[in-house]
Amino acid sequence: MISQVRSELTRYLRTETVGGAILLIAAATALLWVNSPWGDSYFTMTETVLPIAPLHLDLTLADWTKDGLLAIFFFVAGLELKRELVVGELADPKRAALPIIAALGGVATPALIAFVVGFGTDGMDRGWAIPVATDIAFALAVLAMTGSRIPASARVFLLSLAVVDDLVAIVLIAVLFTSAVSLLWLLAAAACFGGWALAQHRRISSPVIYVPLALIAWYALHEAGIHPTLAGVGLGLLTRVRPDEREDQAPATRLEHLIQPISAGLCVPLFALFASGVPLDGKVFGQLFTDRLSLAIILGLLLGKTIGIFGISWLAIRLGIAERPADLGHRDMFALSVLGAIGFTVSLLVAELALADVGDGSAVELAKAAVLVTSMAASLIGSALLLRRGRVHRARHEARALQPEE
Template structure:
């Protein structure tokens, strides 16, 4: 009975709707908690240190969720990206062109708008990178809840777009937030990646090898001065996605099946709990529309993502560089582009990294801008998807009507 309940729970956690719902609940709990009379206890929890002296690791609980648990999230993202490029939608260059081009537009245009609006403001030297990322779990959860009546190709487009978008964000994290580099530790991390790749090549299956290698790779990158979440995406990309004859599933499929519920049900919600605790008083809310950094994030996410994804996609289709997804109209793609403005998990991570030297108040303001804009994008995108869903459903009903009338005659 316990095994059956656990199996049902993990199956439930694999659904995008549940993952997104847990993310929202965790963020709501953090916001309510920090803005309640018990807000000081929230800050105490966030700042609590959990050290491992033997490894010279002295991180707060918030840092452990940001540097440790998100590595698992990025591992799942790496597995999804590898699968899409090898056996998924991105394996066909013609079908892969549009989401890749859209993802590039969804990174470049928000960054350009953020730089233009916030130029010269404190923290903007790296803060322009905050609005470039789309939250995979959040965006797909909103699509699953409100876009069930639009063609299935919408999910494929949004998933492919978000995965490539996150890869670009990961590259930015590696480039922008590596202050000092230890070549010795970097070499150790590379050695771990090589060992992982060779183990995959020679069909080694035991977790007794892979778990220690993953932990050592994470630690080596941390000591090298590179954000350790990159260990997750690197190992995910090195995992085999094609199954051999006689194998029930490929290693990437099996690992995603095992790890994704942990990521969706524990890692990402816990990160949201620790990262979303932003005091929302009148001063903070007022600053969202007056502070140049906050405005850069709001406009970069809401306008930049929508214009970048939809505008570049429209241009690529019109020029014949890419093809529009089957069954989707431009209005459907515009609604999906609005969902691309949901920049929750990775944007919060980038905000903490980019503004670490500016001050806690600036970080809180940037987080508030990300949270408010992501919620606005989810509400607006949901409304557009529901409207488009009614249009598609009406067309399906109209197509079936003549058949029904013919059968009665």
């Protein structure tokens, strides 16, 4: 079982790393497109309505990527969270303590900084949640490209931290962005969740059962007034992660193999393409470092994440509450904490949800620009630190190899 879990973790990391690279290409494409002479065509594309008349779903292409495709991403996140909680790193309380504590510190500190810096500005009653999430795909891609010489425990720590981090972000989305709830539709969604759990319990494997349940659950939450991406998380958490004696793989493993490449290689990059198109003119750059909204996001992400993750981790280790991952030093932990400041996918989603009704839409664009600029800064700083730490680890490895055996 342990070797199988490690194999799945390796596969997950590899897929997310490739997906992270595609995500960066998609985001860069959106930025170049919207700031080119053909920028108007970008907005024409994103604002094109693709309606499903019988269901009264008059959503733009951008909304479909945000509400629809990200539900698939959150489903994979739910599957991974369930696996980590049951048979993975988070199943062992001793090993789970540090990434859980670090994740909570990495959520609370950015939220506090953003709230204090942006207090009183329009949209900050919910906008403080923008810098709380770490982007799994982006952060793992940077770690894979620049931290190959860092011990493997770094990847496990970063993944576990990001999974818990995303869970908290999901809860915040459910709480902050749900106003009026339709009880009837909520009951319909609950019935779908119950049907999914029952089918899992009865060991039913036919997609004829699961696909309609997933689609109806998504639609029911949409109509209930709850962000429909939460359907993905709920269904992921209800999926079995332990195989029976007659099964080669658990249902969660089979679904991850099938869906994760689609999520990492298509769904998240498409969301990035539709969400990252921010005009970066002189006015926006001027506001980035003067407007309190953007400063709240920048300081919340870059300082809040780094201080929150590293500070609470250091304190937990010093107090004996948690153990530092094998072969990692405090400087390694600091470099990983900087990567935690990469808040892309979920941060962009929260920015759109929190600031959609603020002003003429310029607040959303400014918030997105702040997330993009800060995420790129965190990736560059984190990469430099990881490269330096990689040289240190390589030197230590070579020194040990030259020592004569006793």
